[in-house]
Amino acid sequence: MAEWRRIPPRYRGWVPLLVAVPLAVTYPFYVTGLPTNIPVILTLPTVHDSVTILVFVVMAVGLNVVVGYAGLLDLGYVAFYAIGAYTAGWLASGQFQQINFHFGAVGVNSSETGIHISVWLVLLLAGVVTAIGGILIGLPTLRLRGDYLAIVTLGFGEIIPQFVRNGDDLHGFDLTHGTFGISPIDAPGFGQTLHNAVGLPVRYDNSFPPTPDRLFFWTVLGILLLTVFCSMRLRDSRLGRAWIAIREDETAAGAMGIPLMRTKTWAYAIGAFFGGIAGAYVATFNSGAFPSQFDFNISIFLLCMVILGGMGSIWGVVLAGTILAWLNVEGLANIGSWLNSNVFPSSHQIDVPKYEFGIYGIIIVLMMLFRPIGLIPERRRKREIEEGSLGPLDEPLYEMRGADEPGAGERGESERIPRG
Amino acid sequence: MNQAADPLLVADNVRKEFGGLLAVNDLDFTIPERSIVSLIGPNGAGKTTFFNMLTGLYRATSGTIVFDGVDITDKPPHAITKLGVGRTFQNIRLFPQMTALENVLVGMHSRLKGGILGSIFGLPRVRREEREAEEKARELLAFSGLKRVDDQLAESLAYGDQRRLEVARALATEPKLLLLDEPTAGMNPQETVAFLDFVAKLREERPIAILLIEHDMKVVMGASERVTVLDYGEKIAEGSPNEVQQDERVIEAYLGRTASV
Structure with a gap:
């Protein structure tokens, strides 16, 4: 503790980050050396699965802007994931055979048909296209409040995947290639010139060393850090304050000069932007965009991450997202097989991953019962709890001491903290 | 002070109906620049409804509201705030x-x-x-x-601090007109006096007009230059605090008709 106190308070917030980032960056180097018989969890996730986990975390941080900051319950976030993935499919694959457009794509023969734009640019474009999608979805829906908004977003979350599933014959035009999805999709890379100059990989999917998984891992880690950074900067900006004000009291926010529709639409657009980048990244990582990826479950799953982490709390959402996504891709299977060999008798083996959503449900219920503010609560919510422990103040805060009279308004009365 | 010039706010024939209920009946109301005026009336007289029309929360059924030369009748709350109307809420609505x-x-x-x-x-x-x-x-x-x-x-x-914070927040919008909706509701007499002193100070130090809504007559009498009394959505009296206090209809509205035997 003494060491901790020597760090100036304003830098303390950076300490966990300074520990976590190097650990994460070097992860591919030491993960293979770790034992494979860790109790309960058996192993840490492989680098390949870590990419998927981190993509989910990026989306959870994006959803946190919409749900955690602005308080808009969005049950259709998967729509943004899908739009991002399909934008990558359209702009970096041979989907449109009648067109032959190349721009900065690496490792693609110039005679190949279709649109092939540099994947880096495609990630950005996917973010922008999805943000525009978010605005278009938001304009008619954000006039609704609370439950009504949730229902409409739920609808959009279903419509978009249905559309891509059936979008293979729009008056004879194949937009989405139906249930087959769009595949293959170009991989990112830096091209021959940069490879020769500074040794960057030409193209991720046939690189060695480092392996494609490692490259994809480091890249998504970069995207995540960027997402977290933007998310923090926005939270502390004029726009972030407006979002939180809307979450707290929409009517009062409007009366204080905040344009409600525009501000909420921005929350949607920025949440969608990150969802779109994540979708496009997954598409290039899997080299394909398939309608079966965009289940309603994912919207709920992401919402669970936000709630578990603590609505509005970036680090909480990152932590909860990592845990839940890991449970999803590896954790439950590992825990299940550990339980089967160590706890359950061989006559009563249980296939734990089958109970996936039941288990998430139980986690959420337990959280709501024992820690409703989330794993790492948002700064302001935490302060609310700690404030009670403020030491006595040396002078009265306010010359009038009549505040304990009855008749205080509906807010503030019940939760007021005694002072002085 | 050029009082004869255009007032800061002019409400002309403003009417608000909620279905069959007539909340505000063709009300004419003006607020001169840098004045303190009050709108009083018994509970349910239509004060807050009128107030909400001024700030864009409700849309008037008919009539026009002009603020600082701009027609704000159909503008949304945030646009009206930007033009220079700040407000507090009857039930404190801080974040x-x-x-x-x-x-x-x-x-x-x-x-x-x-x-x-x-x-x-x-x-x-x-x-x-x-x-x-x-x-x-x-x-x-x-x-x-x-x-x-x-x-x-x-x-x-x-509680008193929350009320003050609401005023501070409204002042942050840089209003030319500050609307206070029953700011002393729920305060004890001490707090009320302190708050009214604060309003007086505000008035002295800043070039703004203030509209005070109250149902408690005593509160506004000392503080305001002009008092308008509403009852059942209609203006029943208007004038200096003294004039209004002696008005038969006002006394009737507040106390009921004197028994005439």
Whole structure:
């Protein structure tokens, strides 16, 4: 503790980050050396699965802007994931055979048909296209409040995947290639010139060393850090304050000069932007965009991450997202097989991953019962709890001491903290 | 003071119906520049309804409201705020999970420019603006008599302080007209007196007009230059506090008809 106190308070917030980032960056180097018989969890996730986990975390941080900051319950976030993935499919694959457009794509023969734009640019474009999608979805829906908004977003979350599933014959035009999805999709890379100059990989999917998984891992880690950074900067900006004000009291926010529709639409657009980048990244990582990826479950799953982490709390959402996504891709299977060999008798083996959503449900219920503010609560919510422990103040805060009279308004009365 | 010039706010024939209920009946109302005027009336007289029409929360069924030369009848609340109408709420509506300082900063929203990209990249212009806004917000809190509460959550403030914070937040919108909706409701007599002193100070130090809504007549009598009395959505009297106090219809509205045997 003494060491901790020597760090100036304003830098303390950076300490966990300074520990976590190097650990994460070097992860591919030491993960293979770790034992494979860790109790309960058996192993840490492989680098390949870590990419998927981190993509989910990026989306959870994006959803946190919409749900955690602005308080808009969005049950259709998967729509943004899908739009991002399909934008990558359209702009970096041979989907449109009648067109032959190349721009900065690496490792693609110039005679190949279709649109092939540099994947880096495609990630950005996917973010922008999805943000525009978010605005278009938001304009008619954000006039609704609370439950009504949730229902409409739920609808959009279903419509978009249905559309891509059936979008293979729009008056004879194949937009989405139906249930087959769009595949293959170009991989990112830096091209021959940069490879020769500074040794960057030409193209991720046939690189060695480092392996494609490692490259994809480091890249998504970069995207995540960027997402977290933007998310923090926005939270502390004029726009972030407006979002939180809307979450707290929409009517009062409007009366204080905040344009409600525009501000909420921005929350949607920025949440969608990150969802779109994540979708496009997954598409290039899997080299394909398939309608079966965009289940309603994912919207709920992401919402669970936000709630578990603590609505509005970036680090909480990152932590909860990592845990839940890991449970999803590896954790439950590992825990299940550990339980089967160590706890359950061989006559009563249980296939734990089958109970996936039941288990998430139980986690959420337990959280709501024992820690409703989330794993790492948002700064302001935490302060609310700690404030009670403020030491006595040396002078009265306010010359009038009549505040304990009855008749205080509906807010503030019940939760007021005694002072002085 | 050029009182004969156009008043700051002119409500002309404003009417509000909720279905079959007539809440405000063709009301004419003006607020001169830099004045303190009051709107009083028994509960349910239509005061808050009228108030909500001025701030864009309700749309008038008919009639027009002109503020500072601009027709605001059909404008949304945030646009009206930007034109220079600040308000408080009858039931305190602070942002409970935000600090006192943040509450005031939200009030400055329409006066700040920081955009998305500027905030993400932390442009010097945006940083400076934020710094200046914070400084100004602290001044406003001090001006409003809030000591050492800047970083406390609004919901943890004492009741009187919450009322003051609402005023500070409304002042942060840089209003030309400040609307106070029953600001002393729920206060004890001491707090009420202190609050009215604060309103007087506000009036002296800032070039703004104030509209005070009250149902308690005593409160407005000392504070205002002109009192308008509403009952059942209609203006039943208007004039100086003394005139109004002696008006038969006002007494009737508040106390009921004298028994005439």
